[in-house]
Amino acid sequence: MTIPKSPATLVDVAERAGVSLKTASRAVNGEPHVAEATRQKVAKAALDLGFQLNSMASLLKRGIRSNFIGLVTGDLANPFYSSLAKGVERELRSQGLQLVVSSTDESGERERVLVEEMVARQVRALIVVSTHESNDTLRSAQERGIPVVFVDRPALDLTADSVVLDNRAGARLAIEHLIAAGHRRIGFIGDFSRLPTHQQRLDGYLDAIEALPTKSGQDPRELVREDFHDAAGARGAALELLSLSTPPTALFTSNNRVTIGALTAFRGLPVAPALVGFDDFDLSDVLGVTVVSHDPVEMGSRAARIALETLESRQPGGEPVVLPVRLIERGSGEAAPGVDWR
Amino acid sequence: MTIPKSPATLVDVAERAGVSLKTASRAVNGEPHVAEATRQKVAKAALDLGFQLNSMASLLKRGIRSNFIGLVTGDLANPFYSSLAKGVERELRSQGLQLVVSSTDESGERERVLVEEMVARQVRALIVVSTHESNDTLRSAQERGIPVVFVDRPALDLTADSVVLDNRAGARLAIEHLIAAGHRRIGFIGDFSRLPTHQQRLDGYLDAIEALPTKSGQDPRELVREDFHDAAGARGAALELLSLSTPPTALFTSNNRVTIGALTAFRGLPVAPALVGFDDFDLSDVLGVTVVSHDPVEMGSRAARIALETLESRQPGGEPVVLPVRLIERGSGEAAPGVDWR
DNA sequence: AATCCTGCGGACAGCGCTGTCATACTGGCG
DNA sequence: CGCCAGTATGACAGCGCTGTCCGCAGGATT
Numbered sequence: 001m002t003i004p005k006s007p008a009t010l011v012d013v014a015e016r017a018g019v020s021l022k023t024a025s026r027a028v029n030g031e032p033h034v035a036e037a038t039r040q041k042v043a044k045a046a047l048d049l050g051f052q053l054n055s056m057a058s059l060l061k062r063g064i065r066s067n068f069i070g071l072v073t074g075d076l077a078n079p080f081y082s083s084l085a086k087g088v089e090r091e092l093r094s095q096g097l098q099l100v101v102s103s104t105d106e107s108g109e110r111e112r113v114l115v116e117e118m119v120a121r122q123v124r125a126l127i128v129v130s131t132h133e134s135n136d137t138l139r140s141a142q143e144r145g146i147p148v149v150f151v152d153r154p155a156l157d158l159t160a161d162s163v164v165l166d167n168r169a170g171a172r173l174a175i176e177h178l179i180a181a182g183h184r185r186i187g188f189i190g191d192f193s194r195l196p197t198h199q200q201r202l203d204g205y206l207d208a209i210e211a212l213p214t215k216s217g218q219d220p221r222e223l224v225r226e227d228f229h230d231a232a233g234a235r236g237a238a239l240e241l242l243s244l245s246t247p248p249t250a251l252f253t254s255n256n257r258v259t260i261g262a263l264t265a266f267r268g269l270p271v272a273p274a275l276v277g278f279d280d281f282d283l284s285d286v287l288g289v290t291v292v293s294h295d296p297v298e299m300g301s302r303a304a305r306i307a308l309e310t311l312e313s314r315q316p317g318g319e320p321v322v323l324p325v326r327l328i329e330r331g332s333g334e335a336a337p338g339v340d341w342r
Numbered sequence: 343m344t345i346p347k348s349p350a351t352l353v354d355v356a357e358r359a360g361v362s363l364k365t366a367s368r369a370v371n372g373e374p375h376v377a378e379a380t381r382q383k384v385a386k387a388a389l390d391l392g393f394q395l396n397s398m399a400s401l402l403k404r405g406i407r408s409n410f411i412g413l414v415t416g417d418l419a420n421p422f423y424s425s426l427a428k429g430v431e432r433e434l435r436s437q438g439l440q441l442v443v444s445s446t447d448e449s450g451e452r453e454r455v456l457v458e459e460m461v462a463r464q465v466r467a468l469i470v471v472s473t474h475e476s477n478d479t480l481r482s483a484q485e486r487g488i489p490v491v492f493v494d495r496p497a498l499d500l501t502a503d504s505v506v507l508d509n510r511a512g513a514r515l516a517i518e519h520l521i522a523a524g525h526r527r528i529g530f531i532g533d534f535s536r537l538p539t540h541q542q543r544l545d546g547y548l549d550a551i552e553a554l555p556t557k558s559g560q561d562p563r564e565l566v567r568e569d570f571h572d573a574a575g576a577r578g579a580a581l582e583l584l585s586l587s588t589p590p591t592a593l594f595t596s597n598n599r600v601t602i603g604a605l606t607a608f609r610g611l612p613v614a615p616a617l618v619g620f621d622d623f624d625l626s627d628v629l630g631v632t633v634v635s636h637d638p639v640e641m642g643s644r645a646a647r648i649a650l651e652t653l654e655s656r657q658p659g660g661e662p663v664v665l666p667v668r669l670i671e672r673g674s675g676e677a678a679p680g681v682d683w684r
Numbered sequence: 685a686a687t688c689c690t691g692c693g694g695a696c697a698g699c700g701c702t703g704t705c706a707t708a709c710t711g712g713c714g
Numbered sequence: 715c716g717c718c719a720g721t722a723t724g725a726c727a728g729c730g731c732t733g734t735c736c737g738c739a740g741g742a743t744t
Contacts, residue, residue, distance in 0.1 A: 020724045057700035082424035362694045399730035
């Protein structure tokens with residue numbers, strides 16, 4: 001019904017208040033040297049006209065590119081990423097910055113497009129969970145002076161800050177925990193093998209496995225299954241491992257989706273294998289699942305803080321920030337071989 | 343190391359390419375009437391200088407407000423909201439629009455601030471899961487010509503589009519299902535009582551309960567517990583209900599967090615009460631929890647589509663879009679009174 | 685030869701705002 | 715009383731870009 005009347009400008013406000021444009025600007029922006037009475041007049045005029053400062057014009061004039069920080073993640077619907085986003089947002093809030101998000105669905109091509117779009121939209125900084133298929137566009141964003149902070153997955157071939165987890169230690173901890181419970185055949189189900197997080201977690205697994213006295217000729221990777229990015233795929237991998245002639249008595253699942261997939265595979269089994277998962281998740285306590293836990297919200301906050309500091313002239317590209325992980329025992333990781341933990 | 347050289351402007355590009363500003367503009371924007379050779383020259387110059395069109399200036403000049411759509415939700419870390427965000431983002435993607443998100447943490451005051459900020463940042467449209475504490479700022483956004491679409495919770499006292507679930511029918515369905523399994527004392531654990539979703543789900547509950555032959559003097563709200571917004575609170579409510587002298591034999595939990603809270607309360611009980619939850623969640627199948635399910639991603643998409651249509655001159659404020667819900671039987675809702683379903 | 689395209693390129697204004705500089709007026713102080 | 719510091723206000727340019735209008739060349743048309 002309402003005609004989309006073009007919004008009031010500062011000129012209109014100034015006119016209505018009977019003051020100059022500049023004075024109106026000062027009043028609206030809360031600058032000093034404006035008489036209280038004048039301030040009131042301008043405020044009233046602004047209210048009457050439904051005036052809203054056009055921040056685009058304001059930022060343009062001041063040579064500021066924008067008030068947005070871009071976050072590029074895999075999939076917003078994954079709780080890990082959305083917690084990350086929450087952490088980032090919380091940090092930005094205090095600075096009057098806003099968060100622009102988008103999901104790559106782990107496609108390098110989409111990552112490229114999204115980063116380009118964000119750069120075109122003048123984001124102040126980029127926080128990226130990179131697919132690591134290519135980083136040309138990220139590099140060129142950097143070259144344009146846009147701070148790029150890698151999160152969860154470190155920067156590769158690129159001097160940039162990153163905030164990551166202590167993946168290798170976490171995985172080793174998990175496997176050693178299973179070994180301590182008596183397990184010797186421990187399966188590993190992992191994400192895309194190109195991802196650094198995956199590789200590090202696998203390294204941690206191998207560290208612990210290779211420390212075990214082995215029958216000669218044994219392949220430490222015999223029970224390793226990789227490149228499963230969703231729960232359904234991980235479920236299949238778990239079923240396959242469990243149907244081996246000598247199946248593993250325990251599994252290590254390298255992220256939340258994989259853990260969930262494995263759990264769905266256990267339904268109907270007389271004895272569920274012991275399990276330690278990387279990433280905590282809702283209901284892990286109800287289910288009694290032992291996990292390598294960490295704080296994705298904190299990870300997002302840290303990344304955001306680094307991005308903001310870089311904006312304030314901090315030198316980019318220092319050592320990666322490595323956040324600690326810890327094992328939370330809930331039962332599934334403490335069950336001895338052949339013992340059901342449910 | 344790199345000095346944050348001030349980015350190249352179109353003037354620089356034009357100069358370097360030896361053409362006029364306007365010609366460079368035409369070339370960069372792919373407008374017609376530019377000779378192929380000229381286009382090449384400009385492209386090369388732009389590349390050399392690392393030129394990036396300043397979209398703020400461009401949009402300002404063209405009188406376009408921005409390419410952003412704002413989404414204001416309760417808490418990004420809640421899978422329900424992040425799925426919603428995913429749906430919105432997916433829809434925007436094809437239009438070259440980007441998504442700005444922020445969380446209110448269910449505070450009306452924060453909602454106010456966020457909406458104002460987004461309006462100041464010139465978002466093209468707003469998609470809101472309103473706290474419903476007040477809608478003044480949303481109304482004024484509307485008056486400025488910014489389409490506002492309510493999602494999950496309908497518009498109140500405001501002519502605006504909304505996309506909601508069939509909450510009442512869903513809740514009634516759930517309760518009738520429990521009644522069919524033999525339950526007569528069914529507890530209700532709900533969210534903030536001010537939320538329309540809550541009220542509708544409670545109405546659905548009461549519909550079904552009141553259809554039951556009652557002992558006179560019986561209060562249909564005897565087993566209703568409200569205003570629990572997180573899992574911890576819901577857990578307490580569940581424990582309290584179960585410790586009544588005549589405890590309910592079944593529970594209806596009105597959203598995903600409440601359901602999870604109730605589930606954590608069941609640990610250690612010899613017999614878990616039957617349970618139907620509103621909202622599906624990860625691992626509901628592993629746990630065997632019967633739920634009233636729906637598609638939050640689709641809900642986000644629909645809301646985004648409506649926002650985009652309104653931008654394209656569709657009349658705002660039609661009938662609310664009501665999305666269907668369906669019951670998924672997984673065991674917890676089919677157990678007879680006194681029978682453990684786990 | 686006069687006319688009209690069509691393809692190409694440029695000059696200029698101005699989007700809405702703020703930084704700079706200038707002006708006018710107050711009061712205090714030596 | 716003259717001068718300076720401080721406060722209140724305004725005129726104006728210009729951020730980087732694009733829409734409008736205009737000019738010029740060369741080929742087609744009458």
